[in-house]
Amino acid sequence: MRIGIDVGGTNTDAVLMDGDSVVADAKVTTTPDVTDGIMQAIQGLRQRRDFDPGAVTGVMLGTTHFINAIVEGRDLSPTAAIRLGLPATQSLPPLVGWPGNLVSAIGDHTYLCHGGHEYDGRVISQLDPDELHRIADELAAEDVRSVAITSVFSLVNAEFELRAAEILAERLPGLRVSLSHEVGRTGLLERENATVINAALGELAERICGGMVAMLRSIGLEAPLYLSQNDGTLMGVDYARQYPVMTFASGPTNSMRGAAYLSGVDDCAVVDVGGTTTDVGMLHRGFPREASTEVSVGGIRTNFRMPDVLSFGVGGGSLVRQDSARVTVGPESVGYRLRDEALVFGGETLTATDLVVAAGRAEIGEPERVASLDRDLVEAGLAYATERITGTIDRMRTSRAPVPVVLVGGGSVLLPESIPLASSMMRPEQFAVANAVGAAIAQISGDVDRIFAVQPGQRDAALDTAKQEATDRALIAGATPGTVEIVEVEEIPLAYLPGNATRIRVKAVGDLSRDRSRDPSEPASAAHGHGAG
Incomplete structure (x- = not known):
């Protein structure tokens, strides 16, 4: 059995998987101390399906700890x-x-x-x-x-x-x-x-990873801890201590991988509507399409591995406002205070969730509290959210042809059953916890992106070198020897440079190591050859 956990801005989701099946799921409000919410989510799983902690072979976590530290400029x-x-x-x-x-x-x-x-x-x-x-x-x-x-x-x-x-x-x-x-x-x-x-982020990573492992041990879980990476795969916790930057986009990628797993569709647009934001990305062969240009993080230009995802402030907790011109939804959100402030939960703030319940698209909270909402307001608010999401899908697709669309996230009930540019729409079972499912089913990866001066007759040697480096990185990150395979190879000749310069990108993916002697939750020697982390 495996436990997948994803920490979002509004909710922390968890699933317990036995083989290929989700046997229990839990959704709790994200807490100011994220670790408390993770513990509550695991306890929620045990309430729904009691399990032997010793039977859990891995705990997979997607966390916002590190991206939040950069965005907020704290704990650095x-x-x-x-x-x-x-x-x-x-x-x-x-x-x-x-x-x-x-x-x-x-x-x-x-x-x-x-x-x-x-x-x-x-x-x-x-x-x-x-x-x-x-x-x-x-x-x-x-x-x-x-x-x-x-x-x-x-x-x-x-x-x-x-x-x-x-x-x-x-x-x-x-x-x-x-x-x-x-x-x-x-x-x-x-x-x-x-x-x-x-x-x-190094010292924060040491504290967070150590605290997570200690928390799991305190509730009897001795299984290895893995963290989700930006490309929809996993890394062992010791690897995460050295490369916390690789977790920044784990939330959207977990949702996309979970969408592929739950729907069985490997090439499609994925719309993940959470409590605060909507993320739209494209799946290719079951993995998120990667960004080809630099990515801004906290106002800083970077170029490490990141998914090509567009995010905007429309979600289940988004505030609904009306003026003389129109009705708008977001970008402001009540976030993790949704269950205290939304009308359907007895609060006084009109949110997108209230519109969904008033329209009869979902039964959440106490529907009678929004029964008197103006019909025109409800329809205009939902149409605004649908227009924002549809427009973003249109920006992400690479041709004018309609694309399959998979909806996930608890807030995806904002969307109707069909939209014009979708060739098909699917909201799979367990759509609300697809992010946690994506974490639970993920594999281990290694990635290489280098420039080679390819001499005549040496192309195959350069490719072999890149493939071996990618394989080695997957093994260091915790993949099982013998299961690693090359899933992506890209060659880009750089005509503006002399000497047959070629940019070679290779991605290798393998299954999680089940060898408890290689538990990535335990301190290990540094992965660098120079011995410094």
């Missing part, structure tokens, strides 16, 4: 951004374009050093250990405990990042080090930004 570690590339790259220093509050939150510790490579692997300048020794002394004096190291074109050659990490870790035992070639993709500033964010 003092972090130094070290770029290796002098004499190049001086015109745009590290943290350029960052919001002032986030620069202040991590401390404005930026350094430019010699190092870096050209796209074809040629050295820009040799690494200078003395520069790094001076930086180490400054970091020690200012009590900076996290470092992000970015070397120019480290995706081609990561040698200088690894050597710099070794030098700093030797001078500063216990220093947390994030390396850009392990976090981001092609594009220096965006990759550097993603790496700095990852480093700044």
Whole structure:
């Protein structure tokens, strides 16, 4: 058996799965201390279907802890951004374009050093250990405990990042080090930004992961804990301690993977309507379509692996407002206070949920409390929500042809049974907890996105190298040896660069390891070769 949990802005959902079947589900209000809501959700599962904790082989969690920390600028570690590339790259220093509050939150510790490579692997300048020794002394004096190291074109050659990490870790035992070639993709500033964010979340990740494991143990669950990644797969909790940035979009991707699993449709548009927002994305071969451009996180441009999802403020808890011109729904929401403030629960705030109940689309709370709502108001509010969602689906599809649409999330009752651009519409059983189902059924993945200088006759060797790296990353993240397979390979010749430069992207996916001796909830040696996390 497996337990899947997804923490949303309004509700925390959980499912207990036995094989391919959902045998129990629970939906509780997300609490200010997210861990309390997770414990309540697990207790809700046990009330609906008592189970032996020893029979649970894994607990899979999608959490908003880390993205919220960046958006709100809290719980971030003092972090130094070290770029290796002098004499190049001086015109745009590290943290350029960052919001002032986030620069202040991590401390404005930026350094430019010699190092870096050209796209074809040629050295820009040799690494200078003395520069790094001076930086180490400054970091020690200012009590900076996290470092992000970015070397120019480290995706081609990561040698200088690894050597710099070794030098700093030797001078500063216990220093947390994030390396850009392990976090981001092609594009220096965006990759550097993603790496700095990852480093700044390191101490929070240690506390959150440790607290989650302790909480599970306190209620008798000894099963390994896994966290959901941005691409709809999982990583072991020790891996999550090192790469918390990989959890940022776990909510939408869990919903999309759950939609594919529950509906049996692998290529479609997925509309996930929660209590606060609606997320619209496209599934391709059962996995979320990935964003091909940089993604803004908290006002910071990044380029790590993220799903191509459009989100906007329409959900079950959205406020309904009427003026002389029209009726609008959202973006403001009562959020997790829905059960206290919505009319159907005895509150005084008109929400989208009240419109749904008044229209007879769902039985929630006390329907008689909204029976007297003006019919024109109800119809106009629901039409507004439908128009916003339909327009977003239209923006996401890649052709004018109608597309299958799968509706999930408790707020999906906002939508009617059909819309013009949908070739079919499905709201599968357990649609309200599809996000938790997506977490429970997810696999482990490894991803590679690198530029290779492909010499004549060496294409197959370059592909084999990328495939092996992706496979190795999946194994490190907790996949079972022998189950890993390559599910995606993409080659993009870079005609603007000489030397047959080719960008190769590979994704590998494998089943969860059932070997309790490799329990990812237990501390393990660092995944980096340099021994610093």
